[in-house]
Amino acid sequence: MSFLTSALLSSSKATMQWIEExxxxxxxxxxxxxxxxxxxxxxxxxxxxxxxxxxxxxxxxxxxxxxxxxxxxxxxxxxxxxxxxxxxxxxxxxxxxxxxxxxxxxxxxxxxxxxxxxxxxxxxxxxxxxxxxxxxxxxxxxxxxxxxxxxxxxxxxxxxxxxxxxxxxxxxxxxxxxxxxxxxxxxxxxxxxxxxxxxxxxxxxxxxxxxxxxxxxxxxxxxxxxxxxxxxxxxxxxxxxxxxxxxxxxxxxxxxxxxxxxxxxxxxxxxxxxxxxxxxxxxxxxxxxxxxxxxxxxxxxxxxxxxxxxxxxxxxxxxxxxxxxxxxxxxxxxxxxxxxxxxxxxxxxxxxxxxxxxxxxxxxxxxxxxxxSPWSPVMDGWSALPTPAKFTHGRTPLEMQGAVVFQFAQCRNCHSLDGLGGKRGPELDDVASRLSYDQLVRQVQQGGGNMPAYGKNLDSAQTAAVVAFLATLHPSNEPDAKIPGAQLPPPPGSANAH
Ligand code: HEC
Missing domain, CATH: 1.20.810.10 (Cytochrome Bc1 Complex; Chain C)
Known part of the structure; x- marks a missing residue:
């Protein structure tokens, strides 16, 4: 028995030496x-x-x-x-x-x-x-x-x-x-x-x-x-x-x-x-x-x-x-x-x-x-409250439809209208005095600067409608959007030109 143990011991020592060497x-x-x-x-x-x-x-x-x-x-x-x-x-x-x-x-x-x-x-x-x-x-x-x-x-x-x-x-x-x-x-x-x-x-x-x-x-x-x-x-x-x-x-x-x-x-x-x-x-x-x-x-x-x-x-x-x-x-x-x-x-x-x-x-x-800090400070601004009525007064059917798109696409999760909505993006009350019609289309379709691109998620009619709506957002003494003649709702197809 003791012979076996010592034999095992010495052979494991030999193995160690072999490896160490x-x-x-x-x-x-x-x-x-x-x-x-x-x-x-x-x-x-x-x-x-x-x-x-x-x-x-x-x-x-x-x-x-x-x-x-x-x-x-x-x-x-x-x-x-x-x-x-x-x-x-x-x-x-x-x-x-x-x-x-x-x-x-x-x-x-x-x-x-x-x-x-x-x-x-x-x-x-x-x-x-x-x-x-x-x-x-x-x-x-x-x-x-x-x-x-x-x-x-x-x-x-x-x-x-x-x-x-x-x-x-x-x-x-x-x-x-x-x-x-x-x-x-x-x-x-x-x-x-x-x-x-x-x-x-x-x-x-x-x-x-x-x-x-x-x-x-x-x-x-x-x-x-x-x-x-x-x-x-x-x-x-x-x-x-x-x-x-x-x-x-x-x-x-x-x-x-x-x-x-x-x-x-x-x-x-x-x-x-x-x-x-x-x-x-x-x-x-x-x-x-x-x-x-x-x-x-x-x-x-x-x-x-x-x-x-x-x-x-x-x-x-x-x-x-x-x-x-x-x-x-x-x-x-x-x-x-x-x-x-x-x-x-x-x-x-x-x-x-x-x-x-x-x-x-x-x-x-x-x-x-x-x-x-909330992702957008007023998370329920868009979901609970409809687009303020004053933004729908006297609008064309296309622009009204755009207001609906604006509502269900939850744009107000990040943008406010009349102080209602998120603050992640700029407020849009007078966006039409800042951006031209083309720029509005580009922003909605391509997003950018922390805004998701909606090109894939809104079809061209929806895009045209929401942009037509955006183009009306400006102080009442200014014309719609920045391009001359943009008061006329542009043909829906034009949103695809970009
Ligand atoms: C996740 C937040 C978010 C959502 C949702 C969102 N936006 Fe934006 N949006 C932004 C940010 C941020 C900017 C500023 C982009 C920049 O600085 O370039 C912006 C910019 C804009 C601008 C340009 C404003 C300006 O003054 O330059 C428009 C127009 C706009 N968004 C429209 C929309 C529309 C329409 C929707 C819904 C279809 C929408 N946004 C949804 C975040 C958002």
């Missing part, structure tokens, strides 16, 4: 597990590992979901309902994937905030920070493409706004939008494109970046808790750090990893509780561009952007949407280059603490704004 896997893993970390690196340092845990959960639940999800425009929505209702515990899988995605973004933000406050990005960890910024961008891209996977109203409008932003890029806007959507409109190919991004390209990029980030952590070690007066001097830092780790550091396993495990355990319990209690996200209503009777919201990571856009004066939207994100990313990347030496303690860097505080408060306030 050819792969060096043990030599590789040892520093990962036993590298020394600062003794005082306590609970402040658990957020990175928690982010990694949520990422791992995303990979596992994501692969499971991909075995059932149908990435086709015709079936995606149904396959999600199938997962929710038919697949055993399928709803839980979706709930975990959805909540863990939000948790990953939040944990990542907390991790970044800690690194920023402690100035851990200073020499020699500049590239740790920069790979982190790219991980943030990849994660946000995963969150956005993931929202599209739901293929519901939120996804549709999220995409619509994304496409509208892409469209505004000077010169290449059309091409960028076509590349994103796989065509001029949001259709079947759009979903396939986003599926490829969401399950192949972005996770691949994230895995590569996580590997790099970890490699840099091993190479440069974990920064010590900042102390006022403990100044980073690049020329002598590394030597001193390595010396201190040898004498004062503690091995990652088992010293520091305990706290990581406890924190990850708490996070995991919270995640399962949230998922079980609130269930999966969506899918909301079927995607349908004519259904504007909806209150679409982006997912939490983008809520603050939604809030910001809802506050912006429409005229500045293009500039701000295009420029602000780019500037934001550049500033983040520039952080370690602006100052990579000197004090790390927050008490010695009050300006930086203020920057962090203002950023956090701004994002929190805008998120709140995004969650509470």
């Amino acid at each position: 050819r792969t060096g896997v043990v030599a590789f893993a040892k520093p990962l597990l036993f590298h020394h970390v600062p003794r005082n690196a306590k609970w402040w340092y658990v957020f990175g590992s928690a982010t990694l845990m949520f990422f791992t959960i995303q990979l596992v639940t994501g692969v499971c979901l991909a075995t059932v999800y149908a990435p086709s425009a015709a079936q995606a929505w149904e396959s999600l309902n199938y997962i929710d209702k038919e697949v055993p515990m399928g709803w839980m899988l979706r709930a975990l994937h959805g909540w863990s995605s939000n948790a990953m973004v939040v944990m990542m933000a907390i991790h970044m905030l800690q690194v920023f406050l402690h100035a851990s990005y200073k020499y020699p960890r500049e590239l740790n920070w920069i790979t982190g910024v790219f991980l943030l961008l990849t994660t946000l891209a995963l969150a956005f493409t993931g929202q599209v996977m739901r293929w519901d109203q939120d996804a549709y409008w999220g995409l619509g706004i994304g496409a509208a932003i892409a469209d505004r890029i000077p010169l290449v806007g059309d091409q960028v939008r076509a590349l994103l959507l796989g065509g001029p409109i949001i259709g079947g190919e759009t979903l396939n494109r986003f599926f490829a991004l969401h399950v192949f390209i972005l996770p691949g990029a994230a895995l590569g970046l996580v590997g790099l980030h970890m490699m840099l952590i091993i190479k440069n070690g974990i920064s010590e808790m900042p102390k006022p007066g403990a100044i980073v001097v690049p020329s002598t830092y590394r030597e001193g750090f390595e010396e201190r780790m040898k004498t004062e550091g503690v091995p990652f396993v088992p010293e520091a990893v305990q706290r990581d495990m406890v924190f990850c355990g708490v996070c995991l319990i919270a995640l399962v509780a949230l998922a079980a209690f609130y269930g999966p996200f969506g899918p909301g209503g079927m995607p349908d561009p004519t259904l504007i009777n909806t209150n679409p919201r982006p997912d939490y990571p983008f809520m603050w952007l939604f809030g910001a856009v809802s506050l912006l004066p429409p005229a500045s939207e293009t500039a701000i949407m295009l420029i602000a994100p780019g500037v934001g990313v550049l500033v983040l990347i520039a952080v370690p280059f602006l100052s990579n030496s000197g004090e790390r303690a927050p008490s010695k860097r009050p300006a930086m603490v203020l920057v962090a505080l203002v950023t956090v408060m701004a994002i929190a306030a805008l998120t709140w704004e995004g969650m509470t």
Whole structure:
């Protein structure tokens, strides 16, 4: 018996040696597990590992979901309902994937905030920070493409706004939008494109970046808790750090990893509780561009952007949407280059603490704004109340018919007449004094600037009627629309000429 055990033992040892000799896997893993970390690196340092845990959960639940999800425009929505209702515990899988995605973004933000406050990005960890910024961008891209996977109203409008932003890029806007959507409109190919991004390209990029980030952590070690007066001097830092780790550091396993495990355990319990209690996200209503009777919201990571856009004066939207994100990313990347030496303690860097505080408060306030600001402030303006009677007085039958189209196409979900209706688009009381007949036709058929195109959903007679109605909306002392002679209702066929 004892002979058998020892024979087994020695042969398994021989096997290990055989593998080690050819792969060096043990030599590789040892520093990962036993590298020394600062003794005082306590609970402040658990957020990175928690982010990694949520990422791992995303990979596992994501692969499971991909075995059932149908990435086709015709079936995606149904396959999600199938997962929710038919697949055993399928709803839980979706709930975990959805909540863990939000948790990953939040944990990542907390991790970044800690690194920023402690100035851990200073020499020699500049590239740790920069790979982190790219991980943030990849994660946000995963969150956005993931929202599209739901293929519901939120996804549709999220995409619509994304496409509208892409469209505004000077010169290449059309091409960028076509590349994103796989065509001029949001259709079947759009979903396939986003599926490829969401399950192949972005996770691949994230895995590569996580590997790099970890490699840099091993190479440069974990920064010590900042102390006022403990100044980073690049020329002598590394030597001193390595010396201190040898004498004062503690091995990652088992010293520091305990706290990581406890924190990850708490996070995991919270995640399962949230998922079980609130269930999966969506899918909301079927995607349908004519259904504007909806209150679409982006997912939490983008809520603050939604809030910001809802506050912006429409005229500045293009500039701000295009420029602000780019500037934001550049500033983040520039952080370690602006100052990579000197004090790390927050008490010695009050300006930086203020920057962090203002950023956090701004994002929190805008998120709140995004969650509470209605998609169009007066959601029942159009549905409950008919077009005000004064806009139908003395109108021709065609114009009256246009008023009806205006009513049932729910234009007032976004536009107000006489103060009744939504505020997403401009009020239309005197639109005819701003736009010519041709411009009105183009706006209705092609939409643009956050307005859906109605070309496919209104037939030419309906378009002609609604435009005839719009052409009468102006102060009573002005003629209809801007082209001379437009008082005469134009022949219905003319709406097709564009
Ligand atoms: C989802 C919200 C939304 C809906 C629904 C909507 N619009 Fe719009 N509309 C907008 C926005 C936003 C603009 C401003 C576009 C821009 O800035 O280029 C706009 C602009 C317009 C304009 C040009 C106004 C101007 O002063 O330049 C007209 C005309 C118009 N819409 C008509 C309609 C009609 C008719 C309908 C219904 C068939 C409709 N809209 C439905 C959001 C909407």
